[in-house]
Amino acid sequence: MxxxxxxxxxxxxxxxxxxxxxxxxxxxxxxxxxxxxxxxxxxxxxxxxxxxxxxxxxxxxxxxxxxxxxxxxxxxxxxxxxxxxxxxxxxxxxxxxxxxxxxxxxxxxxxxxxxxxxxxxxxxxxxxxxxxxxxxxxxxxxxxxxxxxxxxLLEAIVFSRLYPKKDASVVQLQDEEFASLLPVLQETYKKYTLVHFDQVFYNQHYFVWKEKGKIIAGVQANPVSWRIVDMPGIGGKLIMHVLPHIPVLKQLINPVQHRFLALEALFVQPGYNHVVIPMLESVLHHFQVSSALYLLDTHSPLMKQLKESGKLGIMNSLKQHIHTxxxxxxxxxxxxxxxxxxDQPxxxxxxxxx
Known part of the structure; x- marks a missing residue:
């Protein structure tokens, strides 16, 4: 070489x-x-x-x-x-x-x-x-x-679960299925700009919800590890200095080595929004982590959908609202x-x- x-x-x-x-x-x-x-x-x-x-x-x-x-x-x-x-x-x-x-x-x-x-x-x-x-x-x-x-402008959504549960409907997308899913993602994000799927399916970490063999929803999940030095605001102080010392809640965050997922390319078929939260929870279970981060355009329909679910978990309530x-x-x-x-996302x- x-x-x-x-x-x-x-x-x-x-x-x-x-x-x-x-x-x-x-x-x-x-x-x-x-x-x-x-x-x-x-x-x-x-x-x-x-x-x-x-x-x-x-x-x-x-x-x-x-x-x-x-x-x-x-x-x-x-x-x-x-x-x-x-x-x-x-x-x-x-x-x-x-x-x-x-x-x-x-x-x-x-x-x-x-x-x-x-x-x-x-x-x-x-x-x-x-x-x-x-x-x-x-x-x-x-x-x-x-x-x-x-x-x-982008805003972070944090999804967290203390004890994430696995759902049998959630599986990793297989290599031979990647090509057939791309047109679905292209249709989902046709109204967005700066769209590229170069790193979707990265490390074969795309997960889908299947019913009777049909793909209903999916999401890319990348494992990430950070050492968190500081987080501003009252919520940040609680996350950094209180949660790690509470027996049950400490598994939500470890500032020394915080393991979480970064999400991308979420899609769901019309009429199946109810499967998104259990799908995300199952993906957390797969990687044995307690939280996932999704940075979304503030005008993205996904932002509204996830916020209105009301089931994001405690970490989203504590985080500071900082725009990117x-x-x-x-x-x-x-x-x-x-x-x-x-307003185009x-x-x-x-x-x-x-």
């Missing part, structure tokens, strides 16, 4: 930025030690290494000072369905700068040069986008500085071509938001 190449795209004094299709060991170490978030929830990803290897069409940018990796950023390429056809897109993720080098503008420099590299290499039209928590003031400043615009912005920058295409109308990928 040939070693990865690192093309230099920026050099000034003792600072260099390189791009490569793979993440270097030094950048991986930086990401492993990074604590995400500012005034909102602050967490550290424990399951970073295995997931990084599965990022599609990745461009890893590294900033070095005196040959020491102090910053990293990744743009993941994919084709997304938008209001008017499809377009090449690049999802921004894993922006991290060593705290010892904070205040030098390296985060902004990394993002600017990464975007410029793609703009030079890829013909128009294309777009850049990312999910940024409203409370992450540093990343929001960097995005605004680089002419990214908020095109939608979908920040986008377009080249050769207008924002109006991305969204036909302001944006599709969210669990692989991207965790």
């Amino acid at each position: 040939k070693p990865p190449t690192y093309e230099c795209i920026y050099s000034k004094g003792n600072v260099r930025i390189t791009v490569s299709p793979t993440c270097s060991p030094d950048a991986l170490m930086l990401l492993t030690n990074t604590i995400y978030g500012t005034s909102g929830p602050r967490y550290q990803s424990i399951s970073q290494e295995s997931k990084i290897k599965d990022i599609t069409h990745a461009h890893f940018f590294e900033l070095t000072e005196d040959q020491t990796v102090v910053g990293t950023y990744c743009l993941s390429g994919r084709v997304v369905k938008i209001a008017e056809g499809t377009v090449d897109s690049f999802y921004g993720r894993l922006l991290a700068v060593n705290p010892s080098f904070a205040g030098k503008g390296y985060g902004s420099l990394l993002k600017r040069e990464a975007v410029r590299f793609i703009e030079r290499a890829v013909s128009q039209p294309h777009i850049f986008y990312s999910y940024l928590e409203e409370s992450n003031s540093r990343s929001m400043r960097i995005s605004n500085k680089e002419n990214f615009t908020s095109i939608g 912005h979908v920040m986008a920058k377009t080249n050769g295409i207008s924002i109006g071509q991305l969204k036909q109308y302001p 944006i599709y969210t990928s669990a692989f991207d938001y965790t």
Whole structure:
């Protein structure tokens, strides 16, 4: 196997930025030690290494000072369905700068040069986008500085059960069934924008509810592990400092290693909304975890459906309502071509938001 190449795209004094299709060991170490978030929830990803290897069409940018990796950023390429056809897109993720080098503008420099590299290499039209928590003031400043615009708001739904039960109707989708389900998902999300199913069926973790051999509902569930450093608000304090010490409730969260599921591509056939909650509960049981996170557009019909179920569990009641912005920058295409109308929901990928 040939070693990865690192093309230099920026050099000034003792600072260099390189791009490569793979993440270097030094950048991986930086990401492993990074604590995400500012005034909102602050967490550290424990399951970073295995997931990084599965990022599609990745461009890893590294900033070095005196040959020491102090910053990293990744743009993941994919084709997304938008209001008017499809377009090449690049999802921004894993922006991290060593705290010892904070205040030098390296985060902004990394993002600017990464975007410029793609703009030079890829013909128009294309777009850049990312999910940024409203409370992450540093990343929001960097995005605004680089002419990214908020095109939608996302909100987290948390589904939890102390003792999740398995339902015999819920099974993992088999390899040979994947292709036949894609048209169903395409129909379900035909009114959404930024739709792509590149990471649906990731690790064969798509689960379906079947009745008499017919698929009634389904959802992708990705296991995730975080070390939670802090959560704001009264609910956050209860989650961090009270629940872990209550004998029955402590299994809902372990701040040192919180295991949960990230959800994506939920669908249900008309007239069967009642199977969604028991399906989600059965998926929790499968992975032996107590909660699942679903980041949804505030205008998504799924958001209304899940909230109105009234059966999400205690964790959703305690979480702070923090919005996440979908920040986008377009080249050769207008924002109006991305969204036909302001309330058009944006599709969210669990692989991207965790």
